[in-house]
Amino acid sequence: MAMWGRKDQEDENKTSSPDAGATTSQPAAAPSAVPARGKSMDPRKAHIGPSIQIKGELIGNEDLVIEGKVEGVVRLKDHHLTIGNQASIRATLEAKAIRVEGKVLGDVVANEKVELASGSTLLGDIVSPRIVISDGARFKGSVDMENKSAPAAAKSATAAPVAAKTAAPAAQANVVRKPAGVSS
C-alpha cells in the first residue's frame, strides 16, 4: 500500500538475520558417544550432570554443558557455555557464547552471543553484542548490547525516515488526534 510506503528489503534483511538464527537451531553438537546421557552430550565438552549441585565460583578454560544446579558464578573465558534444559541456575554467567535451554536466574554476560532456546527462561540482565531469542523463550530483564557504533546507527535511523517521507502524506491523512481537553 502506498500508505505505508515501500518495503525496504535491505533493512529487513539486515534485522532479520539475527532472527534467522533463532528459528534454525544451532549446529548440533557432534553425535554423542554416550547417547544414554542425552543428546546434548558432547565428548569434547565438560559436563555437569543433572544430579550434581554446585555452590560457589566455577571457572574453566573449556566448553561446558550444565544440566545440574549451580549457584554462584560461572566464568568460562573464551569458551562456550550451554545451560541444558534440565538445569536450574541461580548464578552470574560469563562466557564467550552462552546458550540457555533451561532456567537461569541471574545476569548473563557473553563476549559473542547469548542464545535463548525455545522453552528456556531467563530472569536477569543480558550483556552481549548479539542476542538470539527463539519463539517460546521467556525473558525478563535488561539488555546491554555494548554497541560501540551507536552514533552511526542513530544517524542512519534519523536519515531513514527522511527517505521515507514520500510515503508519509498518505499515512498522515489517517491520523486521528485527541482533542486537548480529553484526559483521564
Added chain:
Amino acid sequence: MLFFRRRSRESSLQVTANAATVPPSKVVRGLIRFVARQIESGESCRVLVCGPPSGPTIEVFSGIGCRVTVEGERTQRVPLDYPDDTFELLLGFDQLDFLDDESARALVAEWRRVLRPGGRVYMLSRQNAGQMAAARLRVDVRTDGSLELRPSPDLADRPRKRSNRQIQTMLAPMAVDELYLRRDGLREISGKKRGSASPS
C-alpha cells in the same frame, strides 16, 4: 471525543502460512526517529518492551543506543518493578487483549507511571479474533518500520474482543493522542505521555 478511523479499505497485512508482515509504518518509523533524536541529543533512552521477547526488536533499539528492558512474562504483574518516569518508550505488544478490563486498566496505569513525561507509547491490539487468534503474537520490529507477527508457540490463549470505544476508555489514563486503526484486524495505537516534554 476521540475517534478511530479506518486506515485503508484493503488489508495491508501480508499473511503467510505461519506469520504476517505489516509493511513499514509511519508510526514505527516515527518512534525509531524519536529514540534516535534522544540519543543524538545526549539523553539516555530506555525502552520497555512488554510482550513475548523478540531478538530483532531488541537489536533495533539497542543498535540505536537505547537500553532495552524486556518484560516477557506471559501475564504482566502489577506493580512493575521500576521507579516512576523511567522509560522514554514503551512497546506493549499483545498484552491488553488477554486481560480482563480491570487488569488491563491497572496495567495501563502502571505503564503510564513508568513512562517519562513526553515519552512515547506504542501498542498493538487485535480488532477481531481472526487469523492467529489462539496464540499470543511475537512482534519483531524492523529498522525500516515494518513489523513481523508470529504466533508464540507455547502461549496459546484466546484474546478478548473489544470495541474501539472500550479500547478508548481503557487507554484514557495514557493520554494517548494518536490512534490508528487497520482494517485487517490489527489496531496500531501510539501516544505521548503528557507533561513537560523530554527533548526531541
